[in-house]
Amino acid sequence: MTLSTWSSPERPLSHHEQIVRTLGMEILSGALPVGVNLPPEPDLLVRFQISRTVLREVMKTLAAKGLVVSKTRVGTKVQDPTHWNFFDADLLSWRVSLGLDDAMRRHLYEMRSAVEPRAAALAAKRRTPEQLADMRRAVARMAEPGHNRRSFAEADLAFHVAVSAASGNPMMRSLAAVIEAALLASFSLSSPVDETVLQQEVVNSHAAIADAIEAGDSAAAAHAMLAVIDSGFGRLDLPDPDAA
Template identity: 55%
Template sequence: MASEASFGRFTEGTLSSHDQVARTLGVEILGGLYKPGEKLPVEADMLARFGVSRTVLREAFKTLTAKGLIVSKTRVGTVVLDSAHWNFFDAAVLGWKVSQGFDIAFVRDLADVRRAIEAAAAAAAAKRCSPEDIAELRRCLARMDAATASASDFALADLDFHKTVGRASGNVLMRSLAAVVETALLASFRMSSPVREAEEHAASVAGHRRIIDAIEAGDADEAATAMRDIIGHGLSRIERGATSS
């Protein structure tokens, strides 16, 4: 969690200083330092903490309000909203969540969403993909196959694979959603990297190859099933790691 010491003080000329204030407070809210229903410190204390102008602080509060984290109430102050209001499909909010590390419940929630959305994207890609899409998917697969020593290399290739499926679906909303959750997906892939286990690595590559083959064959049902299976494969590795740690 960010602290006053690590955050430092901003000057009026700092680029996007209100975004940095918003990020620090957002991380603290998501991390439970300020709990739902609690009031944030008064404006004077916030100004003293961050060393910014009133305008910068209010812009930061507007950002947090737009993301569903806080609300300002007359004669009450600025109050943290219940987590039901927090917009986890906002790229910044997801980034703040990732910066704290994932709890297993959040990973499972993410997997549920991915199974629904990405399975539909794979099915749509089976009906709409171009030869160029298939070629790009196979390039991603080759990178994954070659990434036997670097979790980061595998994660980036895996992410590019899933983003390509989203583009190949031809559905602009699916593509947009994939972009929004990119930070969370990458963190999830890194957590579940199979590169240190030869059998797991081979199984993951084979599972992704199955998705490509189904898309190329125009088999929407098989493409969706294969996508759900590969997401479940990654989740199972994270769950095993969580129980053994």
């Protein structure tokens, strides 16, 4: 997908959304570098064939996502990534569309390591029979033969979403919903489907999380979840930026 492709695979976008997406992806890709001003208003009006009113709304949307800041007599400048809101569903989906680089995968791993073991620990105390059944169904799907990377990743994601829901913490479930696209992309990259023995090991490690949750063992559930996250990250075989 090129940066000039406006259409979304999920649903048709409004003209406003198309322009926001195009400029947003150009910022995320570096085509519009950090610290530079966006093209002058007349140029953008001609490029997108829109009114000043629509352009102002586009800039407000980009600013709300932390991508740009507008100042009188200075113009609209691309902000440093520290201001970008990666919990904005649009922004995260654009980033995933551009591909997960090593840094993004590592950031996702660090965030998951901080949150998901705690979610599993809470699920061991709060899960309902229905939620446990959701986890077991996801594990069973993962164990099915004939998966491709995408289908296995979807079953894997369903398991982790079920655990977050079983935590009983709506913020944890909301977080999982926001980052689903990034998780699916990451799971696809670390999918074990090319090796039957490894696939079974991954299935068994997820089943161990469900077993601990069913037993009400919070410590074991957290430990098993962290082991799964560490194993998946290890399969990406990324360089360690903190190594001497």
